[in-house]
Amino acid sequence: MIGGPSKHCDWNESQLISQVTQLCKQNPRIHYTLTTSPRTPANFATHMLGFKLENLTIVPFEETDRNWVARQLAACYSAWISEDSVSMVYEALTAKTAVGILNMPVKRDNRVSRGLSKLVGDGYAVRFDSLGHYKSRLQPVPGFMESERCADWIMKNWLDAAVQPQTLPLPQLS
Numbered sequence: 001m002i003g004g005p006s007k008h009c010d011w012n013e014s015q016l017i018s019q020v021t022q023l024c025k026q027n028p029r030i031h032y033t034l035t036t037s038p039r040t041p042a043n044f045a046t047h048m049l050g051f052k053l054e055n056l057t058i059v060p061f062e063e064t065d066r067n068w069v070a071r072q073l074a075a076c077y078s079a080w081i082s083e084d085s086v087s088m089v090y091e092a093l094t095a096k097t098a099v100g101i102l103n104m105p106v107k108r109d110n111r112v113s114r115g116l117s118k119l120v121g122d123g124y125a126v127r128f129d130s131l132g133h134y135k136s137r138l139q140p141v142p143g144f145m146e147s148e149r150c151a152d153w154i155m156k157n158w159l160d161a162a163v164q165p166q167t168l169p170l171p172q173l174s
Contacts, residue, residue, distance in 0.1 A: 001069070001092075002102075003085035004039025008112045009104040013044060016082060017051070019102045019128050023080060024053040026132050033057045033072065035064060037085065073097050078138055080128070086112055089125060098140045099125040 002020075005011040024032055034056055036045055045058050059068075069088070073079060073095035081088045083104040092099045101120065106113045119125045124141050126134040 001035055001037070001079060001081045001085055001088050002040050002044065003037050003082045003088070004041060004044075006039065006084040007107070008086075008110065009082075009084035009106055011041065012105055013041065013047065016044075016102055016104070017047060019130075020048065020056070020080075021051055021053065022130055023100075023128065024056050026135075028055055031055045031057070032080070033059055033076075035059045035069070035072075036061045039084075070095070077140070083116065086116060089116065089119065093119075093124055093141060096140050096142060098138045100134060100138055101125050101127045103128055 002016065003009075020032075020034065024030075032053075032055060034045075034048060035058075038061060040061070045060050048056070048058055069091065073092055076097060078098035078100060079088075079092040079095075080100040080102055081092060082102045083106070089099055089101070099119075101116065116125075120127055123137070126137045128134055
């Protein structure tokens, strides 16, 4: 999944093309489907088509419907997502898909970049590297259900306190 220029990451088309090309060549038995986003520069898909990678299909976002990504994530083992698309990273993790990060130049250290670094550091996602070290670490993370984590937090912090039995004073009998 390819995003585009954002307030958090610079766009480096040649770097992304290189990573996608290497990924396909390092894993010739895997068929990849590349999709773009509304932020992806228009010529990116055209440039990717020029590499004629046999194990890569390109589906521009204009050719998808609103449930397309969810269907793709449900049917695949792994998803490679450009670093600027943090919401897609979380969607893939929630779908229990192995997540790889396609590196992009980060503009500055901030909450978003630190959050993504923490996901990588905690083993929820792996970064692409040209030597293929990611292969041994790319695996689905069972149990990463952000909605369940949020529900548990609400139960613990809001609802448990609200349902605690209250001790009321006993009425005085006269």
